[in-house]
Amino acid sequence: MTDTPRFRSDMTVELVKHSASDTDVLFAARVSTAGERSLEEVGRDPERSKGLINYLLRDRHGSPFEHNSMTFLVSAPIFVFREFHRHRVGWSYNEESGRYRELAPVFYVPDERRPLVQRGRPGKYEFVAGSAEQHALVGKVLEDSYRQSYAAYQELLEAGVAREVARASLPVALYSTMYATCNARSLMHFLGLRTKDERAKVPSFPQREIEMVAELMEAEWARLMPLTHAAFNANGRVAP
Numbered sequence: 001m002t003d004t005p006r007f008r009s010d011m012t013v014e015l016v017k018h019s020a021s022d023t024d025v026l027f028a029a030r031v032s033t034a035g036e037r038s039l040e041e042v043g044r045d046p047e048r049s050k051g052l053i054n055y056l057l058r059d060r061h062g063s064p065f066e067h068n069s070m071t072f073l074v075s076a077p078i079f080v081f082r083e084f085h086r087h088r089v090g091w092s093y094n095e096e097s098g099r100y101r102e103l104a105p106v107f108y109v110p111d112e113r114r115p116l117v118q119r120g121r122p123g124k125y126e127f128v129a130g131s132a133e134q135h136a137l138v139g140k141v142l143e144d145s146y147r148q149s150y151a152a153y154q155e156l157l158e159a160g161v162a163r164e165v166a167r168a169s170l171p172v173a174l175y176s177t178m179y180a181t182c183n184a185r186s187l188m189h190f191l192g193l194r195t196k197d198e199r200a201k202v203p204s205f206p207q208r209e210i211e212m213v214a215e216l217m218e219a220e221w222a223r224l225m226p227l228t229h230a231a232f233n234a235n236g237r238v239a240p
């Protein structure tokens, strides 16, 4: 493994496995009235299907949105995963281990699009761009600090110290990798909290970096379940 630190500003999300479509919502919902025939009725009358999905979302009948599955491979800094793992319901996670493997020196440095200066009080923050000098300073100070902490990690490993102890020298800006599996209902709950969107009935103010991950996930999900995604937006981006 190369021990030269690398700096990144992006997050990556890859949809590695899925069984998720709008029809999964329909057959689950129609069992109420059609019983075991609900699967046969799935393709009938697309307009009614759209209306049914919208009704379920509007009236918060949530369970029909659980009969599907999406697995994402996510690469993001550890501080993003700390926020992510607070989402407990309808999510399964597996993350790379700092005990069982030597961690690669890949660190997060915000790019020039990331607003740097916070104004206002907790719960009512506003972020503004920041000056060119502030951006240059953030890049320099963070990169110096990452180089120093990775050198400390290497020094401890070379002295024979266990990986699980040596990793204490590393910052939460280190990139990690995880698989995250969810269903449309748990994803909608996550998106409602971790994206900022004008259509949201209940505004949220997420940290930009987890929002970057959320946006990439949402794009994949919108492609798989376009009717559900449209109904989510039309009903104020509130999970049913």
Ligand SMILES: Cc1cc2nc3c(=O)[nH]c(=O)nc-3n(C[C@H](O)[C@H](O)[C@H](O)COP(=O)(O)OP(=O)(O)OC[C@H]3O[C@@H](n4cnc5c(N)ncnc54)[C@H](O)[C@@H]3O)c2cc1C
Binding pocket: 086, 087, 088, 089, 090, 189, 193, 194, 204, 205, 206, 207
């Ligand atoms: C903008 C923002 C700022 C935040 N700031 C902080 C912070 O400063 N400090 C901090 O610690 N966290 C913070 N959080 C995390 C937040 O408190 C939640 O832990 C996180 O958003 C996950 O939400 P959740 O519990 O609804 O999700 P999930 O764990 O996925 O739960 C989904 C839903 O299931 C139900 N549920 C789950 N567990 C229980 C339970 N034990 N009892 C009853 N109902 C349950 C609830 O209805 C819940 O909404 C912040 C989150 C956001 C979006």
